Amino acid sequence: LALAMAMLESINAAVDTNPVFNPCGDTRVQVLDGFTFGLAFSSNSSFFLGRSQLSPCDRRLSNLYSGRIAAFRPRVDEISLLTVNDTSTLNADNGNELYMVSYAGSRFGARSKPHFVGDNEKIVTSFTLVLEFRKGRLINMLWKGNDCKSCSDGRDDFVCLKSGDCAVRLSHCRHRGGRVDCSIGITVTFSGTDKNNVVLNTWYQVAKLQQYSLYNLYSNLKSSVWSQLFF
Template identity: 55%
Template sequence: MAVRRAQRTSFATITLILMVLVSVDAASDNNGQYSPCGDTTVARSDGFSLGFAFAGKTSFYFNTTQQLSPCDSRLGLSSSNSLFAIFRPKVDEISLLTVNSTTSLENNGYMVAFAGRKYAARSTPAFVANSTYIVTSFTLALEFQKGRLQNFYWKRDGCAKCSGSSNFVCLNNQDCAIKTSNCKNNGGTVDCSLGIQLAFSGTDKHLQALNSWYEVANLRQYSLYGVYSNLKDSLTNQYNSFF
């Protein structure tokens, strides 16, 4: 559970909220596949390993036209300056994954979610950051059929949540972005950690429906990221008080 620079195998920080989310009720996890580059089928309440790769947009394409999974060695991501984050959320629970990298994402401006090898699934590249702006809030839906991952879908609801706020800029009429100069790692005051709201749809290996995406869709008018951010800050403060 870390952000990793593949070339140097050095680790950055995943915030405390992630460890809380993925460790709850581990006894009910019957999925023995822990690598995001391995194939598996899952049931509700199993853990499911997936990865996020951060790199330039063209880095995710083989011969400039064919998008491959970051697990595919033909992309050569492991020999570049790409960054990786690995998570293991619980199937069919709404989770907020947070990435707090000590390395700037400006040079790795796009993000792709991935899992599987023979049955490889990957999302389209999503813009994260450049030298001017960073998008910090994402919603990702995972679609399963009979417990096997089929697709990732980025869900966007436009810029309504940041409309009228001087702290945000609307990019392409779909993403609320923050100026990178306002981020703490650039000397600013804003925590620019990435928050990825995760939900599931389809069926598990027992053909039970996965419903957490529909719950998210019904709650889109509420700021779940704000709720989780407050919880993350509370847990982090409690953690820091021990040291």
């Protein structure tokens, strides 16, 4: 086991050539590099200075809550499912709606538009994020909807939003005593080109599977494995 772990660490170190782990650091990447980006959760207005949206890396956004920032490091051009497990701490404040922004880089950085997560009645649990690169530099971060396909079965614990996102009523979430796992799942995909001009195509692959909910598939697999291990 120790030998296998050592070999795995050696392979990972050889493949990942990106030394930048700070989500606010600038970098250029190639296929299979790790790429660090951040997620910030707050009210919609918290991401703006006047009428201009700023990156969470900008220190002028002093009203962002540091406790609501998470960092992830998926592999470039691999489909990754990232999860935020403790959604009970992401409740909207004083009735305000909660939004999230993805961001990475500084001088050559990018940030997504604020995307609705939830309010005092509901929470969206499944998202798709596209990271777009040009010659290895991040140039855009886009949230993609699925036209409520993941909640089209008419269940009363889900509600379809105008944005096309499927939200869960909080009263049905486990942390509120319900049966629904309200962990946030974010499918991360890539498009554009890496620093070697290799085309990144995982977004194209996911777009062809839009009729499925990748997060639901993952949740079902997780539940199945858990049952086999402990029951």
